[in-house]
Amino acid sequence: MINKISPSVEQALAEIHDGATVMIGGFGGAGQPAELIDGLIAQGAKDLVIVNNNAGNAEIGLAALLKTGRVRKIICSFPRQADSYVFDELYRSGKIELELVPQGNLAERIRAAGAGIGAFFTPTGFGTELAKGKETREINGRQYVLEHPIFADFALIKAETGDRWGNLVYRKTARNFGPVMATAAKATIASVHNIAELGSIDPETVVTPGIFVKHIVKVPRTATGPAGFKAA
């Protein structure tokens, strides 16, 4: 019998090894799998490469992971936030490597990895500093930059509901990078707030088919909090 439900965060994360590339879902706080990140901190893997849209807020979640000093490099689009001081300090003191990627290129490079695409030409970034040194090509009169996939060993994502086959449904804009990251990692671990009986999720609403998911683990529902902006 297939059963992807892990009894604990600890067991779900047990395979993560030193030097791993780990994608972490979320856009600011929305979709950030806080319990899995806390679990990764407790688990202790080091020399990590992290892929996320941002670089953490305040001292929780991803920022707390960065603070442990176990992240060698981060690949992201928007590290600078009103409350990204943990990353800012590590970056300024040269303790973390940054690969800055335009957000759409980040999403598409992740998608390409999951979809078996060798590389792709995109108009985004052409003529800018972020395309320096990259191959370019004119296609039908428009200029494009060659971008390569971003693969990961693990993806940690947050979904709303899952079943024992690993099918996932998300909640509102917390979906963001979850579905593409799930396709690009060798092993995807999803936290969910509900475990559904197999067959009880309407198959028309499944966003991430279970084939892309290795483990799911239930975590208590807590409301996502504000992150990443200066409150008015």
Added chain:
Amino acid sequence: MSETTTSTPAWTRDQIAARVAQDIPDGAVVNLGIGLPTKVANHLPDDREVILHSENGVIGMGPAPAKGEEDYDLINAGKQPVTLLPGGCFFHHADSFAMMRGGHLDVCVLGAFQVSVKGDLANWSTGAPDAIPAVGGAMDLAIGAKKTYVMMDLLTKTGESKLVDACTYPVTGIGCVSRLYTDVAVIDLTPQGAQVIDLVDGLSFEDLQKLTPVKLTDART
């Protein structure tokens, strides 16, 4: 801007936003960049149905929720809580940027540090060596929509023109801006150069020309 110490007449931020909103047609799908452009949403005429897209995976975005009703799983690109209108929906990031890069958005309104007469946009980095770099969706937005509009003051706080012959700040996109809404004029950037299509009351075309090194043409009708 309305607090400017010079005597130059200027539109307020809300007046600029209202001027942008005037040019957004019924049925358009629009992305409003972080900051000043978000004000445009407050000025869309009631008789037009305009659909707002946000890069983090939502289309049909509604206004901010009432205090106490915030749901931080439903946020905009600025990570502030928003609402969903009937008919709105969610999608993942690769689909969201396909909407942008694929030319499916009608209009994108962005802020800028500089815009060149050729339509080059600089809005992601000042190039300061000690700054934490961050780009987000700026480069995708700049080149993706059918029309990219910029909303900005014509001058910096120290009085330099932000409309330039060539950007000195790092560029976000090449030749992508078609229209500039500033606090003193609305300027079309065309293959024939910068054409002024609207000017704030009390400022002559000649005085406007003195504010920028870019050669302007008076195209007001």
